[in-house]
Amino acid sequence: MKYTLLAPRPKEQCAELRPVYELPVWYQLPLSYHCDSTIEFLNHISRTIMQDKECRGHSELVALAFWLRASNLVEFVKDSPPGHYKALGTVVHFTPSNVDTMFVYSWACSVLAGNNNVVRVSERGGLVKEHLIRILNQVFALPQFYEFAIRNLFVTYEYQASQGKSITHALCKQADARILWGGDNSVSTIRAIPCPPRCRDISFADRYSFSVIGSEVMVDMEIAEGAMTNLMKELTPYNQQACSSPKVLFWIGDSRSLEKFLSLAGERHFEVLPSLTRRNEQLVTAQSLQIEYAASRVHMVGELCAIEMTKVNDKMLSLHSGNQVLFCQCVASLDEIAPFISPKVQTLSFAGIAKPALVKFMAKPSITGVDRAVPLGEALSFSPVWDGYELFSQLSRRVVIR
Template structure:
C-alpha cells in the first residue's frame, strides 16, 4: 500500500502512478512560486469548472454539484470576493498569497473541501488537499471533473501548484505537510482539529479551524402570513436541510418557533410534504426513531411528531448531549418560544448559523451584538444557510489566506 495517492491532477507526470513520481509532484506543489491574488488563469479555470459541473450528466443526481456549479459562476464569485482589478496597481494594501495552504477536509460532507480550496486558490496560494479515503459517488464525480480540467495544458500552471491527495490517517503525511504549510485549513470534529494542531508547524503558520458546530433557524409566523408565504418558507427550509442529509454544520437542526401551535404544525406538514420522495433512504425512519427516543429519554415533556418524511421533537431545551445525538436525516428539535430573548441561553459557542424568517433585523442585531453570547457567526435569511461565503465560521477567509503588504 502506498503512503500517499494523488487523486488529482493525475496527468502532470506520465509516471504518475509510481510512488516516487507522486511524492515529487507533491514536492513541486510545495516549492513552486505561488501565482498572484485573483490570477486570471484561476478565474478562467473556475469558470470552466462551473460550466462542466452544470452540464455533467452525473451532476443531475447530485444537487450539491449543481449548487456548486452555480456558486462558481463569475458573477457570484465577483459579488462574494470583490475580486481585485489586477490590471490596476493602485490597490493598497497590496494583497499577496501566503504560499502553501494545506487543507484537511471533512469525510462526511464530501464536497465542502472545494469551498475552502476555491478561496485559497483565488488568494493565489498553492494547495495540498487531503481528501478523506471514504469514497462517495459525489466526491468521485467532483474529483474526476477537476482532474480532467487540470490535465488540460491550459491549466498546467494551476495543476503543478495544486494536489488532491489521500492517505491513511495513521501515516506520517499529515506531520510532513504540517511542517511545510504556511496555513492549515482544518475541518473538525474537535478531536481531529486538536490532533492536527498538535503537529509541528512553521512559527508563522496560520490555522483556520472549522470545529464541531451546529445551526438553527428562527421563525416567527402569524395569521397574516399567506399560504403562499408559508409554502415558500417550507421550501427554503428544505433547501437548507436537503443537501448532505442535513449533516452539514450550517444546516439547521434546531428550529426556534414563535407563533401558535396550529401555525407550527401547518409549517411542519408542508415541510414534510415537500420532503416527500427525495432522498428516501432505508435507514432514515429507524435513525429518526433512535434520535427521537434518545431525546425523550432525557426530556419527559418532549413531544415527538413523526411525519412520513420528517421527525420533529418539541423540546424544552437543547443540550450538548442532544446535539451529539442528532444525526441529520430530517430531524428537527423544536423550541416553541415566545420571544427572541429565549435564544440567549441556547446560543452556545457551537451554534454557527442562525437563519431567520419573520423576525425584524433590530432584534437580530441586538442578539448578535450581545457580548455574553459566544456563538452565532452567521445570521442569514432562511434558504441561504448553506450558501458558502468567504466570511465563514467567524473567519474572513480572504484576509486569513492572504498577506497584506503596506506601501506608504
C-alpha cells in the same frame, strides 16, 4: 510512505513513488492574488460540473457549480487592488468526511488568493466526492490549466496508520497555512503537529446551527409554504450533517401554530426516492430523546421528523444523526433563545422575524455565538466569510505600500 494521488492524475512523472513532500507542488512559485486566469479556471470547473449528467443529480454539486461561476467569483474579487495582497505560498487542507463538497469552497478561496494547495481528502465519503475528483481531473488535464495542475494536489491516505501520521507531519512541516476541517479533537490533534513558525491555522471545528421562525409566517399561506420550502432546502443536502445545517428549530409562537407549520412538510412531493433507512433512523433519534429528555411530542410529516422539547440544550445534539430531524422548542420571544447560544453556534437562519429586532438581539453582550445570521434557505450557501473568518485575508499576505 503510501498515499494515493487523486488529482491531478499522474502522467509522465510517476508521482506515486516520490514522497509527498518532494512533489513538484512545493517548488512552484505561487500565482497572483485574484487574477483572471484563476477565475477562468474555477469557472471551467463550474461549467464542467453543469455539463456532467451525473453531477447534475446532486444538489450539493449543483450549488457548488453555481458558486464557482465567474460572475459570482468576480464579486469577491472586485475590491482588492493589485499589489496590496500576495499569496501565502502552499496551503495544506485537511478536509472533513461528513460534507463531500465543503472543502472545495475553502480550496477555491485559497486558489483565488493565488496559493498552491495540497488537499488531504478523507478516505471515506461517497459518490459526490468521486464525481468531484473526476471533474477536477478532467479540468486539470486541459493544457490551458497546466499552471493550476502543477500547483494543486489532492491526495488521500490512511491517516490513522503510523505511515499516514508521518505523511501528515511532512505536510505540516512545509505548510504556509493549514485549513482544518473536522471535529474538535481532530482539529486539535493536527494543530499540535509542528509547522513553520509563521504558518497560519484556519480551523473549522465542531459547530452547529439552528433556525428561528416566527409564527407570523402563518399569516399568509404562501409565505408559510415558502418558509417550509426554504427550511427543507437547508435540511436536505449533506444529510443535514454540515456544521451549517440547522438541527434545532426555535418557533416563536405556540405549539399549535408550530404543528400547523410542520404539517406543510407533508404536502411536499418527494423529489427523489427517499432513503429507505431514514424514517427508522428518525424513530431511533426521536425515541432516544423521549427516553433521555422526555421529549413532549414527535411529529413525523413528509420527510421531516420534528421533535418537540420543552427546552433544547446543546447536550442533546449528540443524539442528532442528521436524517432531516429537527429538535423544536416553542418560545415567546427571541430573548428566550439566548441561553442556547454558545460560541459553538455557527449559523442562525431566520424567517418571520424583523431584521432590526434580530440585529438588536445579536448585539447583546450575552450573545457569544452565531457567526452568521442569514435568511432561511441560505444556511448552506458558502461565503468567503465563514465561521467568523475572512478567508481571503486569512489566506493572503497584506502588503502595505506607502
